[in-house]
Amino acid sequence: MENKEGIYFINKPAGWTSFDVVAKMRGITGIRSIGHAGTLDPFATGLLIILVGKEFTKRQSEFMKLDKEYEATLKLGEASTTGDTEGEITPFAKVRNLGKPKREEISSILNKFIGEIEQTPPPHSAIKINGERAYKKARRGEQFEIPKRKITIYDLELIDCKYPFVKFRVKCSSGTYIRTLGQDIAKALGTEGYLTELRRTKIGDYAVSGAKKIEDLNENK
Numbered sequence: 001m002e003n004k005e006g007i008y009f010i011n012k013p014a015g016w017t018s019f020d021v022v023a024k025m026r027g028i029t030g031i032r033s034i035g036h037a038g039t040l041d042p043f044a045t046g047l048l049i050i051l052v053g054k055e056f057t058k059r060q061s062e063f064m065k066l067d068k069e070y071e072a073t074l075k076l077g078e079a080s081t082t083g084d085t086e087g088e089i090t091p092f093a094k095v096r097n098l099g100k101p102k103r104e105e106i107s108s109i110l111n112k113f114i115g116e117i118e119q120t121p122p123p124h125s126a127i128k129i130n131g132e133r134a135y136k137k138a139r140r141g142e143q144f145e146i147p148k149r150k151i152t153i154y155d156l157e158l159i160d161c162k163y164p165f166v167k168f169r170v171k172c173s174s175g176t177y178i179r180t181l182g183q184d185i186a187k188a189l190g191t192e193g194y195l196t197e198l199r200r201t202k203i204g205d206y207a208v209s210g211a212k213k214i215e216d217l218n219e220n221k
Contacts, residue, residue: 004029005053011211012040012048021214025050028217037063038203041179043085046070046200047208066204067154069171073197074182076101076164080194082124083179092192100163101189109188110156110168113181118148121177151176165196 010021018039025034035057037049051057081087101109121127123138127146134146152173160167166185170178179195186193201208 004031005056007056007059008050008052008217009206009208009211010048010050010217011208011213012045013214014043014045016214017042018048021048021050024214025052025217033057035060037066038068038174038200040200041084041086041198043195044198044200046198047203047206047211048200049203049206063203065174066206067171067173068176068200069169069202070178071159071167071169071197071199071201072178072182072195074166074168074185074193075196076166076186076189076191076193078164078194079192082194083122083177083183084195084198087124087194089194103158103161106161106166106189107158109185110158112188113185114153114156116150116152119151119177119180119184120148121146122180149175153181166193167197169201171202 008025012018012021018036022034022036026032029052031052033052033054035051037051037060040046040048049063051060051063077092079090079092121134123146124135127134129137129146153170153176154173155169155171157169158166159169168185170176170181172178172181178198182193182195199208
């Protein structure tokens with residue numbers, strides 16, 4: 001890697017935190033001034049923009065503000081304390097009167113989320129509450145409130161539906177929590193749900209198809 005400073009488009013694997021990728025890039029480049037433009041949860045995969053060097057980390061807010069696109073798989077009928085596979089999973093006891101939701105019903109529900117909506121970020125998030133990350137408070141079992149925020153869902157498309165799994169594609173504004181969106185969709189269908197898969201496919205005009213794997217960067221060290 002001759003020109004170590006710059007903008008790197010990484011295809012993050014599952015099991016890695018965004019900071020894990022930053023730490024790996026520090027080891028690869030030998031540069032301490034490294035940041036990322038938008039956290040991905042450990043279970044999530046997909047596009048992560050890494051900024052290496054002081055001149056490039058200054059552009060962090062520029063990339064953070066860009067719209068995002070994701071593909072996600074939602075499992076209905078069970079709840080997770082974190083909204084994903086990392087949390088404590090419990091079955092949802094309440095039985096829907098309508099039985100298993102049909103594809104048309106799910107598509108109709110998804111359409112209701114398109115536009116500007118209010119969303120409450122999840123307790124297990126990196127949002128700061130009184131100077132401390134919310135997820136740290138949540139892990140200690142503390143009770144606290146996170147203010148609602150306005151977000152925009154530009155497009156929400158049903159990809160596949162094989163009960164209890166619902167796969168969808170979403171294009172949204174910065175600041176949208178897809179875990180919360182999945183939970184809200186499940187509630188609108190009369191049940192609970194959590195994400196079993198989440199993949200960020202685009203940030204602005206940058207697509208994951210053009211991103212590199214961490215091992216590919218190692219090879220060019």
